[in-house]
Amino acid sequence: MSLLPRKFYSHDTVIVAKELLGKKIVRKIGAQTISGIITETEAYRHSDDPASHAYRKKTERNKAMFEEVGKAYVYFTYGMYFCFNVVARNQKVEAGAVLIRAIQPEKGKEIMMKNRDKKNDKDLVNGPAKLTQAFAITKKHYGLDLTNNQELYITEGIQSGKIIASPRIGIKTALDKLWNFKMSLDT
DNA sequence: CTTGGGATGGTCT
C-alpha cells in the first residue's frame, strides 16, 4: 500500500483532516504489525483557532505544529494520556495539526487488546488516548517523520464514504467551527 | 441508558 507523500499534508488543515478519513495507519513493533482505518479526525489550526494548542504562540509543547508537515505531534494530557496528531497546513499559515481520534482495527487486534489490557474489542480504539495506548504511541514519537519511517506511518486506505462534520470534542471555545469529522462505517 | 467524580502530572499564567 502506498505511503502518503509529504505534499498530501501541505493543504489547509481542515481539508487534510477530511482527507485522512479512510486512510490507513500502520505501526510496527519488532516483527509485529498493528493497523487500522482512520474513522474520526479533528483539525486544529493557528491564530484563527482559539481551541488550538498553537493559538497563542510557539512553546516547547506545541513546537511540532510549527515544524515540517507530515510529522507527528504527540502531547501528554490529563496526567496519564497521549494524543496523536499529524502536522498539516497550507503554506500561508504557521501552524496546524490533525488529531486522530478513532480508527477501525485491521491487523493486530490481539496486540491492541493486550496493550489496552482488555479481554474483548469493545471500545478498543474509539478515542484519541485509547488509540495511542493500543498502538503504543508515546512522547518518544514526538516529531517523528511519518513520511519516512518504518515504525509508524500512514498509507492509502479505503474510499471514504459520507463525512459527518461536528463541533470538536472536549473543548469550550470555537464551538461554531465544525472541525470534527467522522466517516460513516456502512458500505 | 445517563451522570458524576477520581486518577494523575505536565504546561502555562
Add this chain to the structure above:
DNA sequence: GACCATCCCAAGG
C-alpha cells in the same frame, strides 16, 4: 494554582 483536544467505573433511573 488552574487548566486540561481523556478514560473508566460506580451509582442512579
